[in-house]
Amino acid sequence: MIERTPFLNIATHVILLSGLVIIIIPIWLAFVAATLTLQEVNSAPIELWPGNQLWANLVEAWTISDFGTKFLNTLIVATSVVVGKITLACITAFALVFFNFRGRMLIFWMIFITLMLPLEVRIVPTYAVAANALSPFQTILEVTGINWLINAVSGIEVALEWNLLNSYTGLILPLVATATGTFLYRQFFLTIPDELVEAARMDGAGPLRFLWDVLIPLSKTNIAALATIMFVYAWNQYLWPLLVITDRANYGMVVVQLSDLVPDQLTTGGGTPTWHLAMAATLVVMLPPIAVVIFMQRWFVRGLINTDK
Amino acid sequence: MAKISMRDVRKSYGKDQVVHGVNLEIANGEFIVVLGPSGCGKSTLLRMIAGLETITAGQIAIGDTVVNDLEPRERGCAMVFQNYALYPHMTVAENIGYALKVAGTPKAERMARIAAVAASVGLGDFLDRRPGQLSGGQRQRVAMARAIIREPRVFLFDEPLSNLDAKLRVQMRHEIRRIHNRIAATSVFVTHDQQEGMTLADRLVVMNKGVIEQVGTPSEIYDQPASTYVGGFIGSPAMNFLSGQVDRATHSVRLASGDRIDVSPAIAARNHGKLVQIGVRPEAMTMVPAGQGTLNATFEFVEELGAGRLYHMMFEDLTLTVLAGDRQTLAAGAPVGLHIPASAVHLFDADTGKRVEAAPLAVVEQVPA
Numbered sequence: 001m002i003e004r005t006p007f008l009n010i011a012t013h014v015i016l017l018s019g020l021v022i023i024i025i026p027i028w029l030a031f032v033a034a035t036l037t038l039q040e041v042n043s044a045p046i047e048l049w050p051g052n053q054l055w056a057n058l059v060e061a062w063t064i065s066d067f068g069t070k071f072l073n074t075l076i077v078a079t080s081v082v083v084g085k086i087t088l089a090c091i092t093a094f095a096l097v098f099f100n101f102r103g104r105m106l107i108f109w110m111i112f113i114t115l116m117l118p119l120e121v122r123i124v125p126t127y128a129v130a131a132n133a134l135s136p137f138q139t140i141l142e143v144t145g146i147n148w149l150i151n152a153v154s155g156i157e158v159a160l161e162w163n164l165l166n167s168y169t170g171l172i173l174p175l176v177a178t179a180t181g182t183f184l185y186r187q188f189f190l191t192i193p194d195e196l197v198e199a200a201r202m203d204g205a206g207p208l209r210f211l212w213d214v215l216i217p218l219s220k221t222n223i224a225a226l227a228t229i230m231f232v233y234a235w236n237q238y239l240w241p242l243l244v245i246t247d248r249a250n251y252g253m254v255v256v257q258l259s260d261l262v263p264d265q266l267t268t269g270g271g272t273p274t275w276h277l278a279m280a281a282t283l284v285v286m287l288p289p290i291a292v293v294i295f296m297q298r299w300f301v302r303g304l305i306n307t308d309k
Numbered sequence: 310m311a312k313i314s315m316r317d318v319r320k321s322y323g324k325d326q327v328v329h330g331v332n333l334e335i336a337n338g339e340f341i342v343v344l345g346p347s348g349c350g351k352s353t354l355l356r357m358i359a360g361l362e363t364i365t366a367g368q369i370a371i372g373d374t375v376v377n378d379l380e381p382r383e384r385g386c387a388m389v390f391q392n393y394a395l396y397p398h399m400t401v402a403e404n405i406g407y408a409l410k411v412a413g414t415p416k417a418e419r420m421a422r423i424a425a426v427a428a429s430v431g432l433g434d435f436l437d438r439r440p441g442q443l444s445g446g447q448r449q450r451v452a453m454a455r456a457i458i459r460e461p462r463v464f465l466f467d468e469p470l471s472n473l474d475a476k477l478r479v480q481m482r483h484e485i486r487r488i489h490n491r492i493a494a495t496s497v498f499v500t501h502d503q504q505e506g507m508t509l510a511d512r513l514v515v516m517n518k519g520v521i522e523q524v525g526t527p528s529e530i531y532d533q534p535a536s537t538y539v540g541g542f543i544g545s546p547a548m549n550f551l552s553g554q555v556d557r558a559t560h561s562v563r564l565a566s567g568d569r570i571d572v573s574p575a576i577a578a579r580n581h582g583k584l585v586q587i588g589v590r591p592e593a594m595t596m597v598p599a600g601q602g603t604l605n606a607t608f609e610f611v612e613e614l615g616a617g618r619l620y621h622m623m624f625e626d627l628t629l630t631v632l633a634g635d636r637q638t639l640a641a642g643a644p645v646g647l648h649i650p651a652s653a654v655h656l657f658d659a660d661t662g663k664r665v666e667a668a669p670l671a672v673v674e675q676v677p678a
Contacts, residue, residue: 202408203382204382213396
């Protein structure tokens with residue numbers, strides 16, 4: 001419904017502006033706090049205008065938290081999650097939509113149901129698997145008695161172990177294994193007209209060729225959207241890295257590190273809370289997701305205004 | 310170059326049989342049009358030739374190879390789709406050359422062939438455009454170019470003109486015919502538009518409900534429709550139908566109204582007492598003063614066609630149409646006589662709808678089983 005009356009124009013602008021203000025205020029306060037000294041940030045009436053300590057605070061926060069390593073780690077994890085997720089989602093959806101095999105719908109529904117089980121819900125079993133990724137197989141060996149058989153015949157005790165704790169693999173895999181991307185891709189692939197598939201068959205293109213030459217170029221905007229969402233999602237991970245990484249110095253992620261800077265009983269031990277450093281660090285940690293969103297936005301806006309399907 | 314032979318080809322989806330045993334021989338270089346209403350199985354038949362649908366039973370051979378179990382790319386067919394099915398993210402040149410790219414043709418040769426084919430369909434200036442920037446007619450040309458460049462043995466068209474406006478459709482029809490003559494591949498063209506079928510075909514295949522009703526040249530099918538279905542489907546305006554019973558003594562068919570329509574003595578002699586449908590083409594009837602014709606009808610209204618006029622009459626509770634070149638002015642409700650010469654009458658069996666002939670029907674081309 002599009003109406004153009006002066007009153008509605010003003011009303012919509014008022015609503016938009018108030019929304020903007022609500023969003024901007026916390027960010028502004030964080031920015032202001034990041035530019036003040038320890039004394040200023042703790043003074044009674046809250047300071048609304050920036051001071052001149054921004055650079056000093058940034059440098060201090062960066063060094064205290066050893067953000068160099070953490071940024072690199074987080075970048076590796078987030079990028080791997082994005083790449084892994086898109087690849088997995090794309091080929092799974094490809095199989096589900098373009099091939100007719102027994103149990104296709106069953107498999108789709110099984111994947112779909114996992115949408116309702118985010119990482120936080122299945123965190124205990126996921127941790128158990130991460131601690132030893134081969135434990136399900138070990139269980140199978142034991143329950144079926146194969147292990148006993150091997151032991152009786154050769155005297156070897158089979159104990160499978162693949163520990164994913166404190167590794168990039170352990171950080172990445174559980175974040176990749178979710179259904180959102182598969183679902184998104186399936187819905188997109190379903191909109192591809194049958195005739196396009198048939199035209200490719202007539203042109204002699206096999207399934208993989210079709211995937212590579214036609215589907216992937218057509219799903220560029222999908223890839224951009226999924227990449228953006230997944231990058232931000234992976235970058236902001238807190239709970240999972242906190243659990244799976246004990247070797248923080250080598251494998252720490254930025255958000256976990258950031259929480260250490262937030263003043264509480266533990267960090268300041270009753271001393272003056274260092275909000276200026278926490279806020280400076282927040283600004284730095286926010287930058288990469290914002291940059292990704294701004295950069296990717298151009299792609300999916302272009303995708304939206306492209307008229308040819 | 311290749312002939313196509315189909316032997317007892319059937320297609321079922323689950324329990325639903327949609328093609329009921331088609332036998333057809335298509336000669337090398339022939340232009341065949343498969344004509345029928347939507348849902349008659351014509352597109353399914355085409356897609357079985359292309360390899361996009363599996364063949365439930367029977368056999369299709371292209372050239373001397375049985376292609377039942379071959380992949381589409383191995384059959385040497387090219388297809389033009391109704392919605393063109395162009396790759397939206399590729400330029401015109403990439404669309405045209407995609408089959409060659411897949412086949413691994415070297416780039417230089419590919420570009421040369423793309424340029425040549427594009428020029429031949431008048432797309433030379435559009436090679437860098439994307440399909441979204443082209444008009445319907447241009448997209449159609451890209452789809453044709455994409456088929457031509459593969460130098461196929463068999464050209465398949467699945468209602469390629471139905472998305473174009475009337476003028477463009479006629480123009481593209483001529484172009485398709487020219488291309489066919491130039492590259493001399495065997496062409497199978499599926500359409501529901503009887504005019505398209507009549508004008509394009511070397512031979513016409515009329516399908517209905519999954520079976521072939523008649524195969525023949527367009528004029529054979531127009532002049533001697535094998536059934537009421539073919540008679541009614543081919544020809545615009547459509548054939549007029551009346552029912553009655555054959556009477557040997559008067560060489561005529563007596564209608565329920567008591568009127569008699571003369572038929573040839575030979576037909577009357579063979580089919581005495583048979584209940585029949587009479588088919589008369591609108592241009593084969595003439596209007597005469599009331600009381601002087603075969604029938605007396607009431608004039609309803611007229612349609613101006615420019616080259617002639619279409620007069621609509623009521624006879625009993627039936628509508629009859631007469632196509633005449635002269636321009637008469639008649640008042641609605643005016644009585645009109647209709648003259649129906651015996652030579653213009655097509656007779657069909659009232660039960661089976663099949664054509665009734667003086668002599669046994671000439672065998673329609675069918676493959677010996």
